[in-house]
Amino acid sequence: MYTNIVTILSILGLAQAHLHLDYPPTLLGDNNPFTPEGKADPYLNYPYGCCGQTVTALCKGHLDLLDQPEGQPVVTWAPGQKANFSVSGHRINSPQENPVGGTHAGGSAQIGISLDQGKTFKVIKTWQGNFPHHDKAESLDPADHTYDFVVPADLPAGKAVFAWTWINREQEFNMNCASRNLERSEALKAPHRRAEAVAFSARPEMSLNIDLPGSECKSPGNPAELRFPNPGPDVVEKDGNDGYELVEPTC
Numbered sequence: 117m118y119t120n121i122v123t124i125l126s127i128l129g130l131a132q133a134h135l136h137l138d139y140p141p142t143l144l145g146d147n148n149p150f151t152p153e154g155k156a157d158p159y160l161n162y163p164y165g166c167c168g169q170t171v172t173a174l175c176k177g178h179l180d181l182l183d184q185p186e187g188q189p190v191v192t193w194a195p196g197q198k199a200n201f202s203v204s205g206h207r208i209n210s211p212q213e214n215p216v217g218g219t220h221a222g223g224s225a226q227i228g229i230s231l232d233q234g235k236t237f238k239v240i241k242t243w244q245g246n247f248p249h250h251d252k253a254e255s256l257d258p259a260d261h262t263y264d265f266v267v268p269a270d271l272p273a274g275k276a277v278f279a280w281t282w283i284n285r286e287q288e289f290n291m292n293c294a295s296r297n298l299e300r301s302e303a304l305k306a307p308h309r310r311a312e313a314v315a316f317s318a319r320p321e322m323s324l325n326i327d328l329p330g331s332e333c334k335s336p337g338n339p340a341e342l343r344f345p346n347p348g349p350d351v352v353e354k355d356g357n358d359g360y361e362l363v364e365p366t367c
């Protein structure tokens with residue numbers, strides 16, 4: 117029965133079926149311990165400009181919370197360490213009305229870090245297609261949508277903002293952000309220090325001008341998946357045998 121429902125939703129293409137960042141918990145996420153009771157943002161899984169929402173600011177407009185109790189760091193990572201994040205196809209648990217979740221069966225994604233309170237974001241890793249995994253499209257469970265990366269070794273200690281962006285074949289752009297600490301303890305320093313091929317400061321900016329309402333660039337849309345033009349040094353590119361060609365955006 118469950119499978120049947122998911123299949124029907126897939127067939128309908130369901131305009132309201134989207135992903136959101138699950139771990140680390142987002143600003144005003146329903147699983148963020150610093151989100152006040154009943155204040156979870158029910159629209160974190162909406163793409164920008166979708167469904168009556170007019171927010172166009174980065175991080176769903178929640179960057180102003182970084183200095184507030186709601187914006188306390190939810191995770192501490194050491195530069196150079198292996199880390200992971202996960203996305204969820206579940207709906208947001210909120211007393212306000214919000215849509216069902218879903219995965220859209222693919223797309224392309226980037227993660228990045230801001231050291232200036234969300235003014236600029238550098239790319240940490242890029243997934244060229246197959247995000248989320250096509251073969252896990254029917255699972256809404258974040259455990260099935262967990263992705264590894266390495267925190268750049270040359271990051272300074274201190275507060276930072278982690279961002280995840282996702283552009284699917286429906287040309288929908290979403291961006292969720294989480295507040296986090298970067299820690300550099302003496303114990304971690306030596307063994308985790310690695311030479312970065314590209315310095316953090318030299319990494320490209322995240323592509324925040326594709327499929328955002330009013331932005332100059334458009335992703336290719338179905339049946340192609342986006343090839344990010346500036347993916348940075350850490351890239352996962354799908355093998356290309358899934359029927360969705362990787363195509364750069366038009367600007």
Ligand SMILES: [Cu+2]
Nearest residue numbers: 131133134288
């Ligand atoms: Cu959608």
